Amino acid sequence: MSFSSLIFVAAFLPLFLVSYTLVPGGERKNTLLLLFSVLFYLFAGIPYLLLLLAETALVFWIAKKMERNAESSTARKEVSEVERCTEGKEASEAERSGEKIETAEADSAKEERRRSRLLWLGILPVLLLLAFFKYFNPLTELLGESRLPRLALPLGMSFYxxxxxxxxxxxxxxxxxxxxxxxxxxxxxxFPEVSQGPITRLSELSEELSERSQSWGDAAEGLFRFSVGLGKKTLLADHAGALAEQLLPLDFLSAGSTVSGGAACLAALCYMLQLYLDFSAYSDMAIGLGRFCGFHFPENFNYPYAARSVRDFWRRWHISLSGFFRDYVYIPLGGNRAGFGRMLRNSLAVWLLTGIWHGSSMNFVLWGLYYFFFLTIESLLRRWSRSARGGRLRELGAHLPKQLLSLLAHCYTLLVVYFGWVLFRFSDFRALRAALGRMLGFGGGEFLDSFTWLMLRNNLFFLLLCLIAATPLMRLLGNRMRSSMKRAEDLRRKSLRRQRETQETADFADDSLEGLLPQELPAETAFSADTHSQAYQRLRRKIRRRRGEAERAEAVYYLERTVIALCLLALSVLQMVGSSYVPFLYNQF
Structure with a gap:
């Protein structure tokens, strides 16, 4: 079952939303969420669910062993300290000090070795199972063992x-x-993140797992985010993928298809858009479902195609995966603390693992090395520009307009990413070489044929819509809507406070002046109670008018979001009914 399947949108999701809303209490909500997650994963197969349960049980047991060892080690240290403090005076102070240091160091080293063995006892089974399911089929094909059955990768195994x-x-x-x-x-x-992430940490979710609040605002925001993701997947990503396959099929070389250079370039653009829209759509849907349940999952994408360097691109693309390799591979290896050479070695290890994680064919390894090369070039340029010999480069950059530099950096990044996705798409090196040759004009024949022009003309509006969805334009519009909503809420609070203060001031003035003023005043100093009442009424009307404006702005904000969400949901369901099911791209990884 997938987020973009009819059974999920029409049956599983409504049942879960209603049940989760009606069930009270955080512990009961957790139980319900776990039951629905088990039901969701059952669609992948009972054996795979049992495998996940067994892996989780093994890891939990090892983690508890490490925790108990740490507690017992701390207790032993405390007891040893007490015993040393009560030692007799037959040993000299120097002897006692030396024994204390040696014993503490020995205990610490022994405890560290024990904990390290437990850590690897948990890491190795998880890695071996992942490698077995991920690389069994390619290995049997490489060895020519066609008699062996093919194994499907368990749902979300690379992520969980x-x-x-x-x-x-x-x-x-x-x-x-x-x-x-x-x-x-x-x-x-x-179930919101078991299939494709984000790869969260338990330390990030532990507080919300034990105690969290679910507000109607969170529920509305979550459902809106889910609808946006569903629309990106069904209305944009799937059609972009179909265009890429139609313009440049994966088997175009073996099938003998005639593909022009323009068709290959347009197909690469469609695939580039499909990858972002497909994967970010799942992240939107997962974050939205988590928000409905009261969780605040970290963002996984931050408009990567707006980056101005390859380094910036990988700070925006699949943020949780990049963060995992940074925190658990790059930094433990030493990061950039041990010199430039060690930094390159650590970075090479990260990018080799990144490529291998995405797939078993050599094109993924080449794709990882491709990004390692450009990141190394950027690191060298940064080091050179900061050195004394980079003064000329700094002077040149200072004289050029910032907008021009930003545009050039953006174009460079898009070109690197554009050709990188071509490496990512083709696992057959002959097809990869032929596709790159046609894109660069070495394939012979007409570069822009009539078929390419026809496809471009018929899908120009669609491609522009995909490009807009891949830029921060929609986020800017959303931020403007949220800022207007925030201003309306602030205005309403100020109006309520001012009305309350005005009422209190008027009541205080009436109570204070009553009985203090003489019954008769001179005509030139007399004032009318009607004048005070009229001023007070005018102020109240002004406050009511402002509060009404704030309430109308709030109503417009929620109405716009509701209409957008319902339209996207309806269009997505119609698209799913009228077309065949297209799985998420990252399910294969």
């Missing part, structure tokens, strides 16, 4: 394995620990 590994590492460092197996299982199996 990383969650288990991060949990083990955090427990080893003493940063977190699940008190109960059910808490860890809910963190791993939670």
């Amino acid at each position: 394995s990383f969650k288990l590994l991060s949990y083990l590492a955090d427990c080893w460092q003493g940063r977190c620990g699940a008190k109960r197996y059910r808490e860890l299982l809910l963190y791993v199996l939670m």
